[in-house]
Amino acid sequence: xxxxxxxxxxxxCIVFGLFFSYLIKxxxxxxNTNPLxxxxxxxxxxxxxxxxxxxxxxxxxxxxxxxxxALQNQNLPFRGKSxxxxxxxxxxxxxxxxxxxxxxxIVITIADNKEGLKANPQDDPNKYIIxxxxxxxxxxxxxxxxxxxxxxNGQRLIxxxxxxxxxNVILVNTTRLAPPFxxxxxxxxxxxxxxxxxxxxxxxxxxxxxxxxxxxxxxxIPAYKGGLQFVYARPVKEx
Amino acid sequence: MWIxxxxxxxxxxxxxxxxxxxxxxxxxxxxxxxxxxxxxSVLGGIRAIMExxxxxxxxxxxxxxxxxxxxxxxxLGDRLGVDLYYAAVFAFGVRLFQNLASIRHKxxxxxxxxxxxxxxxxx
Numbered sequence: 001x002x003x004x005x006x007x008x009x010x011x012x013c014i015v016f017g018l019f020f021s022y023l024i025k026x027x028x029x030x031x032n033t034n035p036l037x038x039x040x041x042x043x044x045x046x047x048x049x050x051x052x053x054x055x056x057x058x059x060x061x062x063x064x065x066x067x068x069x070a071l072q073n074q075n076l077p078f079r080g081k082s083x084x085x086x087x088x089x090x091x092x093x094x095x096x097x098x099x100x101x102x103x104x105x106i107v108i109t110i111a112d113n114k115e116g117l118k119a120n121p122q123d124d125p126n127k128y129i130i131x132x133x134x135x136x137x138x139x140x141x142x143x144x145x146x147x148x149x150x151x152x153n154g155q156r157l158i159x160x161x162x163x164x165x166x167x168n169v170i171l172v173n174t175t176r177l178a179p180p181f182x183x184x185x186x187x188x189x190x191x192x193x194x195x196x197x198x199x200x201x202x203x204x205x206x207x208x209x210x211x212x213x214x215x216x217x218x219x220x221i222p223a224y225k226g227g228l229q230f231v232y233a234r235p236v237k238e239x
Numbered sequence: 240m241w242i243x244x245x246x247x248x249x250x251x252x253x254x255x256x257x258x259x260x261x262x263x264x265x266x267x268x269x270x271x272x273x274x275x276x277x278x279x280s281v282l283g284g285i286r287a288i289m290e291x292x293x294x295x296x297x298x299x300x301x302x303x304x305x306x307x308x309x310x311x312x313x314x315l316g317d318r319l320g321v322d323l324y325y326a327a328v329f330a331f332g333v334r335l336f337q338n339l340a341s342i343r344h345k346x347x348x349x350x351x352x353x354x355x356x357x358x359x360x361x362x
Binding site for chain 1: 244246251255256258259266267271273278280287288295
């Protein structure tokens with residue numbers, strides 16, 4: 001009995017200690033070892049970076065546009081004709097949505113029906129959130145009602161603006177929007193509120209969504225910040 | 240005489256905490272079974288020493304075979320949709336407690352034995 005057990009027990013102790021401490025370490029940072037969440041954080045970081053870059057580029061566009069406006073507003077040596085052209089340009093810029101505008105209008109605020117979802121947690125959550133279709137319908141109705149300028153959460157809608165569903169966020173002008181959604185529109189306040197009250201807002205109210213509508217004497221709608229490039233479209237030559 | 244195994248344990252812990260490679264989350268389960276199997280073997284070995292039944296071949300083969308078989312069985316269970324993992328945990332758990340109980344038993348008996356013998360010598 002010359003302690004033949006010493007070496008085998010030591011070996012097993014080494015292996016046991018190895019597994020044991022390794023597993024404890026693994027369990028300690030369990031939340032970070034999930035490969036899926038790791039991948040997600042990477043993706044989120046990429047999105048953040050890209051959004052920051054978009055922001056920078058938009059600021060650049062804005063600066064250049066301001067310079068351009070300053071140049072266009074300079075008094076040119078040829079008065080008569082150029083003045084007329086400058087006025088025309090200003091008008092077109094307002095129409096294109098490249099200038100902030102203000103005027104009478106309405107502000108609609110819609111948000112997810114959180115109370116409803118809380119009350120019925122078993123229910124399909126899709127019934128309690130605002131979908132892009134709701135916003136799209138509202139905007140269409142505002143356009144029918146003669147809205148001259150529309151913005152959603154500060155994103156000016158212009159001819160190329162999209163209202164699009166991507167997963168669980170809504171994109172407008174490729175910017176992610178989160179509820180509550182504030183849709184401001186310039187136009188006849190009475191006319192606009194009548195048309196939405198009888199349309200999409202009525203639908204949302206009947207499903208108990210928190211909805212508010214304010215008629216305002218002055219609604220300020222910001223300018224479109226993104227780029228406008230026409231690569232393929234050319235004006236048709238008039239004969 | 241217990242210094243070498245304790246040293247081994249410390250060395251193992253150090254190596255384990257120094258390891259940096261990641262095991263996929265899906266396999267962590269099998270790792271935990273391996274830990275149970277090794278703990279069971281350590282206690283089983285101590286028990287065998289106490290009972291003078293120690294055999295190094297039995298201990299080593301038992302250790303590796305148990306760990307591998309348990310992991311394999313758990314894996315098979317996962318494939319089949321049967322939670323054999325819990326069966327392995329249960330089996331090892333029961334054995335752990337049995338080993339602990341008999342070690343305690345043996346220690347207690349030894350202690351009493353010694354005491355009695357001491358008293359006998361004194362008288």
